[in-house]
Amino acid sequence: MKKKIYLFIWMLSIVWISGCANDTNNVDKEKVTLSISAASSLTVAIDEIKAMYEERNNIKLEINYASSGTLVNQMKQGAPVDVFVSASKEWMNQATEEGLIDKSSVVPLLYNRLVFGTNEKNEQISFEDMVTTEKAQIAIGDPESVPVGAYAKEVLQNKNLWDTWQSKLVYAKNARQVAVYVESGNVDAGFLFQSDAIAFKTINVIEVIPESLHSPIVYPAGITTQTANEEGASQFLRFLQSETAQSIFKTYGFEVR
Incomplete structure (x- = not known):
């Protein structure tokens, strides 16, 4: 009888130890x-x-x-x-x-590099076209919080276009939104990162902006x-x-x- 009791206690111990081990493994795997x-x-x-x-x-x-x-x-x-x-x-x-x-x-x-791009359907539109077209809409990031917009502002200031382009600019809340605006055709063109121009397949890069026109990205x-x-x-x-x-x-x- 004693042997059976000892065997039962031993089996309970094995089950308890195994349970503890499993709990430890679950913690380790978390x-x-x-x-x-x-x-x-x-x-x-x-x-x-x-x-x-x-x-x-x-x-x-x-x-x-x-x-x-x-x-x-x-x-x-x-x-x-x-x-x-x-x-x-x-x-x-x-x-x-x-x-x-x-x-x-x-x-x-x-x-990264800054580029000027448009929807691929507007392949013939150039940067110069944007300069001379009064009603053109150009997407940029908000320069106050979006780096791609701050870089774009530097470019326009260096080209003496910042003040004259105010009516053309459409501000976006981040770099990806600029690319969405350009890809959708809701704007005529935009200043965006080279990486976003690659990620969004239907964006056509009109010009890679010279790095001398803005701070290093x-x-x-x-x-x-x-x-x-x-x-x-x-x-x-x-x-x-x-x-x-x-x-x-x-x-x-x-x-x-």
């Missing part, structure tokens, strides 16, 4: 979440990188795309972010000055000071700099220097 705030012009490239990264790592990436200015303002208001990728040095500098980003973590991740990336997972954030930032990720970025028109 995915860690990283919050990434990225400029909207990175959408297609980072979506592809996200799928690859999540497949290779026990991590879930939550990506928030918007204009760089909007993303910085969201962080100021307490939005949870681990890694920030900006489409301009100015907005990254503001984020570091506000104590939102660890300055020592910031790296110049990518470069740099995409800096950095880790926030509030991250609760500095190791995970650092690992993802390193991956963005890897040959694998950089190759994806180049596919979509970004430049690595």
Whole structure:
């Protein structure tokens, strides 16, 4: 009788230990979440990188795309972010000055070009046509918060067109929206990033804007000071700099220097 009791107790112990082990495995397998705030012009490239990264790592990436200015303002208001990728040095500098980003973590991740483009149906329209056509509508990002718009404003100021083009300009809330306006034909043309012109297949590039007409288009990336997972954030930032990720970025028109 005693042997049967001991055997029963031993079996219960094995079941209890196995249950504990399974609970531990479930904890180990629980995915860690990283919050990434990225400029909207990175959408297609980072979506592809996200799928690859999540497949290779026990991590879930939550990506928030918007204009760089909007993303910085969201962080100021307490939005949870681990890694920030900006489409301009100015907005990254503001984020570091506000104590939102660890300055020592910031790296110049990518470069881009500014182009003047239109819907492919308007293939014959040139930049000069836009200058002489009074009723033309030109899409740009809002220069106050959208880097592609700030770069476009510099170009127009350098060409002495900023004041005279005010009635022609249609402001967009981010770089992707500029591309949507151009692709849809709701505007005659627009200033957009080279990467968006590639991502939107029916956009025809009229002119690649000379870099001498605007500030360098740099995409800096950095880790926030509030991250609760500095190791995970650092690992993802390193991956963005890897040959694998950089190759994806180049596919979509970004430049690595």
